[in-house]
Amino acid sequence: MDAKTGWLAPAVPEHHLDGPPTTVQDILRGDAIPPAATLRETTDYVPPVKPLSLSRYVSPAFHQLEIEHMWGRVWQFAAWTFDIPNPGDSTVYDIAGRSAVIVRQADGSLKAFENSCPHRGRKLCTEDAHIKQIRCPYHAFTWGIDGTCRWIPAAWDFPQLDREDLPLREVQVDVWNGFIFVNFDPDAKPLAQYLGKMVDQWQEWDFTKTRFRAVTAGKACNANWKAVLDAFIETLHVTGTHPEAAYLTSDTSTQYDVWPDEPHFSRFHSPVGLPSANLLSEPDEQETLDMFTSMYLPEAHGTPEGELQDGETARAAIGRLSREVYKDRMGVDATRLPNSEVIDGTEYMVFPNMIVWPSFSNPLVYRFRPGKTHDTSYWEISLFIPFEGERPPSGEVYHLQDGDKLADVPYFGGLGAILDQDVENLQYIQEGMTANSSGVVHTARYQEQRIRHYHQTLDRYLDGTI
Ligand SMILES: [Fe+2]
Structure with a gap:
């Protein structure tokens, strides 16, 4: 039993060795409203599995190569x-x-x-x-x-x-x-060409009409910019870093998409409302719903509406309650939007320095930049909140000092608390990578493929083949 969480046993459940037990496509097919067409698409391609050289993160010389050959040439x-x-x-x-x-x-x-x-x-x-x-x-x-x-x-x-x-x-x-x-x-070739198929995939998510920048928080990190980026493009770390969230979001069922002919973007889709397969004892549907409402929908927690209705799954109930709460909180009518947009997390990475989520529940946009040295970087997190009617003005930009919590920044709330857990890792990722004498790190074939994908792209900039 893990002392911190009280629930996570150290053994790996047997069923987890056979691959994801439920696929995102299975889950989305069960939803009442179908997702955007692009989310019904999956890819077979997985970048070759090979160790990543640690010098990419810990070497001042590699940092210099990026400055000379990559940062001056990318959108x-x-x-x-x-x-x-x-x-x-x-x-x-x-x-x-x-x-x-x-x-x-x-x-x-x-x-x-x-x-x-x-x-x-x-x-x-x-x-x-x-x-x-x-x-x-x-x-x-x-x-x-x-x-x-x-x-x-x-x-x-x-x-x-x-x-x-x-x-x-x-x-x-x-x-x-x-x-x-x-x-x-x-x-450089035009941006639309650089983004490739991503432009089409985003047809249904027009931020110019639906989102405003409510707030931005910037944070200096004692870690290479790629080490920070890596912490946000897989959900394998949810069980370890965000143990409570493992009850609510099926990290083990996340779908990852990388296209062999698209070097500049990748994505994942992470479903909400069903627990991680890493849990040895799974909560029942009402427990899952209660945990979700206590963390993210306090308005509904403990109310009659916050109970499962007849034949309802936790996922369906989270969708129902989220739509009601979003109406109250933001005045946004999400009744015709699919669960994939209202409660799940779809995340795109644009090489090299952007992450953007089109889903309501994680209305996040990240920007990553290297610092003056290889082991420092600057990470900015913006909330792009949905609106209807007149566009609200853009919000404040906060520059966090050491010890400041994202959870304390206006609008961030529970999302900020989760990001604060990620922040706790960053410095120790860099320190551990520096202390590692093997020279390499390893990535999961499927769940961490996006890391290898962008490193592949980075290599192509460094050797001039792109
Ligand atoms: Fe995280």
Whole structure:
């Protein structure tokens, strides 16, 4: 018996050795409302199973390779379009020594510029702001928000520089589903091509009409950015890290999808309302429902509605109650939405630095960035909450200090408490990887395939084959 949880026995249940006992497709077929078409699709492809070299996480030289060969060439998630809605609104995106300033133009379009003065190189913008021009704080060289040079101080003393020939250098910028991406490579192919089939898979999840950014929390991590990313693209860790959640979300039934011809995204779908196969003694349906309502739907906990109705499964009841609570909490009518969107967790990763969940219950968007050293990184977690009617304004951005809990950030609540459990691992993942003399780590063939998938993509950037 595990001292911390009181329920988890150390033995592996026999039935778990045979593979997932229930598939996501079995579960979704049992739902009253069918899921989005893309979630009825599964893939057979699994990236080859081989150990991952630890140097990828613990070596300053590998960190340098990523900066030289990857970060300058990929589309990366930089901002949310509704955070800079008006002409002159600007936001700064810093990444691994590079920096871009993204500015809303007079015609509503976006431009991004290299955030460095062409004169002596000072960083031009250091914070998000509404601007009428871009003026270097060092010598006051000035550009319009369209990047054309407006003023050179003491122009007579720069016979070699012509205003017309001194625009800010543009960085590629594009938008998918309201998310602004930049690419520092002027020759990069378009974002839509980079995202591939993911664009079609998201047809039914239009964030530009349905979601607002309610809050963002940023956290400095003492771990390589990939070690942080890895902690969120599998549910194998639920039993170990989030033992209570193992009652409610079938980590062992999660479906993982990786496409061999799609290097830049992968996904999982994790069903809610049925317990993990890792549990030696499974709770009954009412116990599952009670645990769920006590954690996530306190409005319904202990009420007559919070009881199973005739012939109802815990999953169906969680769906029913969630729809009611979402109506009250957010004014959103989810009655026609499938369980897959209302209670489950669908999660997409966009290589290299974004995770986005289209489901209501985990309305999360993550951004990962390396720090100044190989063993530090910055992780930002935003809640993109559903709305109906007029778009609410974007919310606050909090920069958490050591010891600050995500659970204490407005809106985060129970989700924040779960993420705090993940945070507890991060520093020790990095320390353990550094202390590991074997040189490698191992990944589960199926459940951790997304980790190998993006490492494969990373390798292709490093060796120049992509
Ligand atoms: Fe987790």
